[in-house]
Amino acid sequence: MSITPSQSASPTLQSLAEIQTYEKVPLSQRYPWESTFDLIRQSARLYQKDAAIEFLPTAAPDEETISVSFSQLSERVHQTANLLHTLDITSTDTITILLPNLLETHFALWGAQAAGIASPINPLLEPEHIVEIMNTTKAKVLVALGPDLSEEMWGKVKKVIGRVPTLQALLLVSQKPAHMVTVPTGVRVENFVTAIKQQPDAHLISGRTIHGDDIASYFHTGGTTGHPKVARLTHSNIAFVAQLSADTTANKGRFATLSGLPLFHIFGTVVAGIGTLLSGRTIVIMTPEGFRSPNVLPNWWHHVARFRVQGFVTVPTILGVLLQIPVDDNDISCLTDIGCGASPLPTGLKNAFEEKFNVTISNGYGMTESSCLLARPPTDLQAPDGSVGRRLPYMEMRIAEIVGNRLIRTCNAGEVGIVLARGPHIFSGYLSEEDNAKAWVDHDWFNTGDMGYLDGDGNLFLTGRAKDLIIRGGHNIDPALIEEPLSRHPAVAMAVAVGQPDAYAGEVPVAYVTLYPSDNPPSEEQLIDYCRTQISERAAIPKRIEIIDEIPLTAVAKVFxxxxxxxxxxxxxxxxxxxxxxxxxxxxxxxxxxxxxxxxxxxxxxxxxxxxxxxxxxxxxxxxx
CATH class of the missing domain: 3.30.300 (GMP Synthetase; Chain A, domain 3)
Structure with missing residues (x-):
């Protein structure tokens, strides 16, 4: 792996004033690339034969990697786009990608965006929900694992393909020829791995010119019941965040980074994906299953030392697990900083991790609808305690009081309200007009659904989800009022507060906690007594605390x-x-x-x-x- 240190210097953006100065350069001049295809080609021009992606099939110690250079990645993206063009895919057609984390997942993801619209779907979903999403997006092509690589996934594919009327082709990541697979009549089958090798690798045979406002990807963001909630992200949405990420971290240089985040999720795709590639850094894919693989976390520190990892991105739940894993004799002095997101990072966990491993953790804030980011701490400084940092350059953020879809007033500094945003990275809305009707305030501002406040220097402090409020007899209780004090208890690994139905008050607060291993764990009643001393708002003291073995998580390790x-x-x-x-x-x-x-x-x-x-x-x- 050959890596040349970057010669660029990052903008510091240490204050709101510096962000405003940074914005004086026009956006199109600051970030000239409009599409993800432009970014892949630019990375190939800059870094050529250096390793773009290294794949570890099992993450066993000292396992040999399968490597793809920046030039090869660009070639595979061209070839994938050209294959899709031969399947009659145009810029408005959907390609569903139902794959775990593989080299081919990157080829398919970025190649699909160069030909049409990529729709990555969580392969852990049940077939019924996969069908719902594919029918909502009117998928014409499905890229999936062949039966030789995963019988479980092939079982889902067989249940799906006959129930999506728009589906015309199935591309299999497989070691066997496509003719060995039987599918419903009318669906063409190709071996993805061999078929792309037959395509030109240096130009798009479609002759397509990709515009910034073209839809690049559909991301499903809703639950697993009811109609799927599908967000439309444009090429310029993703390209903006990728270029910002690369620009503001250029001073960190180029290095290898471990990736366990799924590629069907915005965090793994944008900041940990194309933003990392544009920075000239090597993505080490930690098995197809990522953090869910039994080998990944136990061997994490070994691979940090092996690849001399300076930084990686993850989510709070993974940090909680890594905190308990011994470093042993692995030299991880190379590790300096960690990016964290997807959910709030408990202060106690952050402080304990930073102290134990001598690193800096930056916890940002964003969501699918903002192409991953809305706010982030300054590049070289910590945000104030409890803050997720300031807004991104070139965007606007407002804390507001709203009624329905109308903005009533902007909140003062320090006053809690709904977080609204608009800017070049805010998505183009959902596929469903029903979802869009609830998403926008005054037809202009995206309603994040989060509550928070800004201090005098533009630092954002999140106080909870509006829909997560516990309403006890008309009294609004922010779950953070319970979760934060409980998380500070030395025996508590994680705490989550929710509303429990109550015949008298409508809802009462209850909490579910997991504990660190101990010979003398606290009882549930002792934890309630602790809350009585730590929570000043009596209505917020949990009616009940239940100790459980495991907090339920989504596929991307968010609390469910x-x-x-x-x-x-x-x-x-x-x-x-x-x-x-x-x-x-x-x-x-x-x-x-x-x-x-x-x-x-x-x-x-x-x-x-x-x-x-x-x-x-x-x-x-x-x-x-």
Missing amino acids: KPALRNRATEYVVGQALQENNIAAELSASFDASRGQIAKVRLEQASNKPAAEEALENLPVALEFD
């Missing part, structure tokens, strides 16, 4: 609060039935129109009237089976 709300619903319904000596099996779910739903299967059907009476005051929709 709906699962905990369902658990809280099952608990309170179960308690009410138990108090009335009614035996039943319970399951809870959430519906956007009906709220929390409890499905009750009574052991004795004759108990239904008594069960209805016992549960009648709970704000929960009941379904008796």
Whole structure:
């Protein structure tokens, strides 16, 4: 791996005034590249035979990598785009990418954007939800693993392909010829690996000129029930954030970085993906499964030392695990800073990690709809405690009071309101007009759904999600009021607060915690006593704390609060039935129109009237089976 240090100097952007000065250079002059295709080609021109991506199939210590240079990556992207053109893909057609983290995933992702619209989908989703997304985006091509590489994934593909009427072609990442695979009539099958080798690698045979406002990618952002929520990101959306990321970190030079984030998620695709490539840094793909692989985290420090990693990006839950993994005799003195995102970073975890490993952690803020970033700490300084930093250059951020989709007023410094944003990286809206109707304020500002405030120097402090508010008898409780103090308890590894249905108050706060290994762990009652001493707002003291083995997470390691709300619903319904000596099996779910739903299967059907009476005051929709 040959890496030449960058000669560029990063803009410091240490204050709001410096950001404003930086913005005096016109955006088109500052960041000239309009498309992801431009960025891939520019990286190839700059870094040529240097390693762009190294792939570790299992992440075992000292495993040999499979390497692709910047020039080769550009060639494979050209070839992928040209293959798709031969399949009649145009700039408005959708290519679904149902792949784990592979070299071919990068080829498909960026090649699809050069030919049409890439739609990466979480391969862990159930087939029904994959079908919903593909039908919503009207997918014409599916890129997936062949049966020889994953029987489980092939099982999903077989259930999907016959249920998407627009699907015309299936491209398989496989070691076997395509003719060995049987699919429904009318769907063309090609071996992706061999088919792209037959295509030109230095030009687009379509002759396409890609414009900044062309849609580059569809990202699914919604839950797993109801209609899929699909965000449309343009080429210039992604190119802006990638160029900003490369520009503001240029002083860190070029190095290899470990990547365990999934490539169907905006964080792994933009900042940890094309932004890293544009910086001339080498992405080391840590197995197809990323952080979910059993080898990745136990061997993380070995690979940091092996590849002389100066920095990597991750999410708070992964930092919590790495904090417990011994460095042993691995020399990780090369590691200087870590980028963190996707969810709030507890102050206690940040401080403990920085002290133990002598690194700096920067926790930024963003989402799919902002092409990954909305705010970030200064490049070379820590943001104030509790802050996610300042807004990006060339964008606007406003903290506001809103009613419906109308902006009522802008909040003063230090005053909590809804975080609104607009700028060159804000997406072009959702595919569904129903979703768009709720997304914009005054038809201009994107409503992030987050609550927070700005200090006098533009630092953003997030206080929670508007929809995560716990409303106790009309009293709004921010879950952070509970989660932050509980997270400071020395025995608590992670704490999550949600609302539990209550017959009197509508909701009461409850908390779920995981503990560090200990010979003398605290009891649930002791943790509640601790909250009484740490939480000044009496209404926010948890009614109940439950110690659990594992906090439920999404595929990208975010806390999945709906699962905990369902658990809280099952608990309170179960308690009410138990108090009335009614035996039943319970399951809870959430519906956007009906709220929390409890499905009750009574052991004795004759108990239904008594069960209805016992549960009648709970704000929960009941379904008796």
